[in-house]
Amino acid sequence: MGHCELVCVVLGLSSPKNYYLPRMIYFLHLGYDGSTYRGWQFQPNVYSVQEVIEKAMMQIFKTPICIHGCGRTDAGVHASQYFLSFKIEKTFDFDLKFRLNKTLPSSIAVFDVLEMKNQQHARFDVISRTYDYFFHFEKSPFLNKYSSYYNIKNLDVAAMQQAVQLLSQYNNFKSFCNRPHIHNHTICEITNAQLFFNAEQNRMRFTITANRFLQKMIRLCMEFLLEVGKGNLTLTSFEKMLSEQLEMPKKPAQPQGLYLSKVEYPYLKMKAAVGMCDFLKVGLS
DSSP: OOHHHHHHHHTTOSOGGGOOOSOEEEEEEEEEOOTTSSOSSOOTTSOOHHHHHHHHHHHHHSSOOOEEESOOOOTTOEEEEEEEEEEESSOOSSOHHHHHHHHSOTTEEEEEEEEESSOOOTTTTOOEEEEEEEEESSOOTTTTTTSEEOOOOSOOHHHHHHHHHHHTTOOBOGGGOSOGGGSSOOBOOEEEEEEEEOTTSSEEEEEEEESOOOTTHHHHHHHHHHHHHHTSSOHHHHHHHHHSOOOOOOOOOOSTTEEEEEEEBTTBOOOOOSOHHHHHHTTOO
16 A cells, blocks of 8 residues: 555545645645654654644645655654655645644644745755754753763763764765665765764764765764764774674664754755754854
């Protein structure tokens, strides 16, 4: 059963025959707090961002509309910038942004509704994605949903910085993928990877940009970087993981604090709306 048929089942419809014919294409520019969701992607009997938006679209348009997101995020992962595309039979004469924001829960906000002129696709046209990953090393009651807490002291920051610089020098990330066999290949072109610490070195941000990412690649990358910082993984072994696809035990870092923060298209480059990702950058150099 395809996704469109699954949508009909969830919404109580017998078949997808009432779908709009795909003539007009729109992008939604949005953001979401992923704390309460089991990720972006629609799955039966799972609370996902995609399902919530499609139900809101159904309520507004009175017919099922399939949406296509710019990428998948894991359970608990946020997006301060996200794009989705959808097709409808004809244009509409009401404020869709207003209606969606009124219908959607507070955890999802629509920033822009963009009418596209050609056959643009939110997922297949992406040229790069940027993720920001926030960590704190002193317990805080306010950061737990939006930054990953690790009770770690005296990280070797210099070694971690050296390891991060290696990421853009290689392009095979098989060792940094949870299930490499599900991908056609494990080649990714990383154009930027940096670590930032505050003066007290009790807050950290990892930012990474690439043309594509593998399953749990960023969370595994961060876990290995933390192992370097704790002295449990040498820089030589870290580089061998990149150069020789050296296999190591895999345990992804926590999802809290990971944000999809920038998505670029060849025809569309929009600044991310102000959100929690920007707030958490305060105090980081």
